[in-house]
Amino acid sequence: MAETAPNPALLALRERIDAVDLELLALLNRRARLAQEVGELKREEGSVAFRPEREAQVIEGLKGRNGGPLMRDSVAPIWREIMSACRALETPTRVAYLGPAGTFSEEAALGFFGSSIERVLCANADEVFHATSAGAADFGVVPVENSSEGVVTRSLDLFLTTPLFIIGETSLYVRHNLLRRESRLEGIEAVCAHPQALAQCHGWLSHHLPQAERRPVASNAEGARLASLDPRLAGIASTRAATEFGLHVVSPAIQDDAHNRTRFAILAHPAKHPQPRQSGHDCTSLVVSVPNRPGAVHDLLVPLKQHGVSMTRFESRPARSGQWEYYFYIDLQGHPDQPEVSAALAELRAACAFFKVLGTYPLDSH
């Protein structure tokens, strides 16, 4: 297309945008200086920089007051980045998650903390828990549930054996793409991806690549890395991974469920991070087991009903005792500082053989 002379109206509008950007920059620096002062205050008090409930309130407040034309959904990602940059001036935030670069866990971590973080890349969920428990990272990010495949069992099991607790959650639409060095389907001998991704694309793979081996690997990004080394291999991963490893997107969005979502938990060590305060839209996660007698599971639900506390999740996992015993993972709406939640929790605790609060945190504000 031939270049036309710049439109004077466009140039004038761009000049005005440049002027607004300079104002924004000055305002952002004013905000950053205030955050530095908050950081100094917190250092004197010996308290932590990251306050998920405050960040959730800031975002909810601005979404409510947004007069447009900026879209409501644009508010959260913009302010998450602003607060991430301000937080980095208070103290570095080290976040552990499943690597290498380009995983959905990375996308979840960046979506929750913003991109001004120090990245601690781990080989699997066990390492994420370990790095966060041992202090190599301040926070961990692990997948806990997928809308088509159900719970991520390894993450749930690890909650039982580590002291870590949940301080936040975030969920992502997970779009899987078939990636390869070449831009065609012919000649693919094996598809390398995380077992969850292989399962989420089972129907598509059976239909389009029935002969190809499905090779489980530690992460989708690792599958993409392998595909970048060998033209007979394909990976299933994000478009970020395609860019990262120089691969073609041979087929986009190959997941069987168009609304495939994954929920991630944000972990911290209770000795290093306080439980988030009430934000007004909170969730409390528990793991419990009940004595092996008739009606015990029913009895679990009674205190919730009596105190009017909503349950948003109820999952069972075998306790591996060989006795057909189960752990129940329960999410309640509300914060223990609310009297009805505190009363329901106290009664539940009394009815359970095992009872552990996994965390109380603001609901996902995306």
Ligand SMILES: O=C(O)C(=O)C[C@]1(C(=O)O)C=C[C@@H](O)C=C1
């Ligand atoms: O209000 C605070 O406690 C701050 O540290 C400021 C701020 C922000 O940028 O608004 C930054 C980090 C916290 O996680 C919450 C909010």
